[in-house]
Amino acid sequence: DAMVIQNPRYQVTQFGKPVTLSCSQTLNHNVMYWYQQKSSQAPKLLFHYYDKDFNNEADTPDNFQSRRPNTSFCFLDIRSPGLGDAAMYLCATSDPGIPDNEQFFGPGTRLTVL
Amino acid sequence: EDQVTQSPEALRLQEGESSSLNCSYTVSGLRGLFWYRQDPGKGPEFLFTLYSAGEEKEKERLKATLTKKESFLHITAPKPEDSATYLCAVRSNSNSGYALNFGKGTSLLVTP
Numbered sequence: 001d002a003m004v005i006q007n008p009r010y011q012v013t014q015f016g017k018p019v020t021l022s023c024s025q026t027l028n029h030n031v032m033y034w035y036q037q038k039s040s041q042a043p044k045l046l047f048h049y050y051d052k053d054f055n056n057e058a059d060t061p062d063n064f065q066s067r068r069p070n071t072s073f074c075f076l077d078i079r080s081p082g083l084g085d086a087a088m089y090l091c092a093t094s095d096p097g098i099p100d101n102e103q104f105f106g107p108g109t110r111l112t113v114l
Numbered sequence: 115e116d117q118v119t120q121s122p123e124a125l126r127l128q129e130g131e132s133s134s135l136n137c138s139y140t141v142s143g144l145r146g147l148f149w150y151r152q153d154p155g156k157g158p159e160f161l162f163t164l165y166s167a168g169e170e171k172e173k174e175r176l177k178a179t180l181t182k183k184e185s186f187l188h189i190t191a192p193k194p195e196d197s198a199t200y201l202c203a204v205r206s207n208s209n210s211g212y213a214l215n216f217g218k219g220t221s222l223l224v225t226p
Contacts, residue, residue, distance in 0.1 A: 004157070031212055042118075042201070042216035043158070050212075057213075090157050094212055101205075101212060102148060105157030 003027070004106035006091050012112045013081050021076040021109045023091030032074040033103060034066060035090040043090055049074065050096075078111075086113045116141045116206050120217035127192055127224050135187040135200055135220045143207030147185050148214060149178050150201040158201055161187075192224045 005024045013019040023032065031050050035043040047056045049068045063085070065077040078085055088110050092103040117140040127133055139147065146165055150158035162171045164180040171178050175196065177188040187200055199221045203214040 033213070040218065042218045044216075045213050048213060055213075092157070096212060100146070100148075100160075100163040102160040102163060103158075103214060104160065105150075108155070108157050110155070 004091055004093055004104055006089075006106040006109050008109060009107060010110050010112070012114065013078075014114050015083065016080045019078050019081055019111065021078075021089050021091075021111070023074045023076070023106055024072050025091075025093045025104075026072070027093050027095070027104060028071060029093035029095045029104070030071075031094045031096065032068060033092040033094070034064075034074070034076050035092065036085075037088045037090055037108070038086075046076070081111070081113045083113050086111055116204055116208055116215040118202055118204055118215055118217035120200075120202050120220050122220060123218070124221045125223070127189075127222070129193055129224055129226050130191045132188070132190045132192070134189070135222070137185040137187070137202030137217055138183060139185070139202075139204050140183075141204050141206035141208065141215075144204060145207065146205040147180055148203045148205070149176075149185070149187055150203065152199045152201055152219065154199075161200075189222070192222075194224045194226055197222055197224045 007022045033048040034046045037043040046060045068074045088108045091106045094103045119138045149161040152158045162178040199219040201219045203216040
């Protein structure tokens, strides 16, 4: 089945220790997104790529970076995680060419910062 | 700036007890209102997109409607497996690219 895959599902890191979260897709969609979702909160968009064009949300901290080496893969790098960065990180994809252009989400990576 | 407000925050229903969830929005040029379902520990799952006032869409026990200021998700004769958080999101002219602006969701619990 075509899908959005996130690895790892659970990640524990130490305060200030860099961490990388991975997302891959078999849908061949142009657009890939990274969201941060804290407990009982709305998913908050961090940034998205349209192909290789990077779009950063204005309030995304500099501590968060992203890479998209090819259509299938996208990475979220947190350079110096703080306790406030503990959250679920959701990757999503979409294809502007389909009628609703809905976003397809992966299962998420839950990040714990000790 | 877009505002999306969902109510109630939490809702408990008995199996078979129909109800509605509300999503109020303030946007600059709506380009779509989306409903998603999210199960605990999982990513959101797409349900519906609505584009213009008066539009309605149905899927099994769910029916979504749209006015110029709000959307409703009607749940008819719910079953325990409908228990989840239901998220509303908007895409508007003020969003960057194809981004969605989500509400906090309504947590629905359906008891047998």
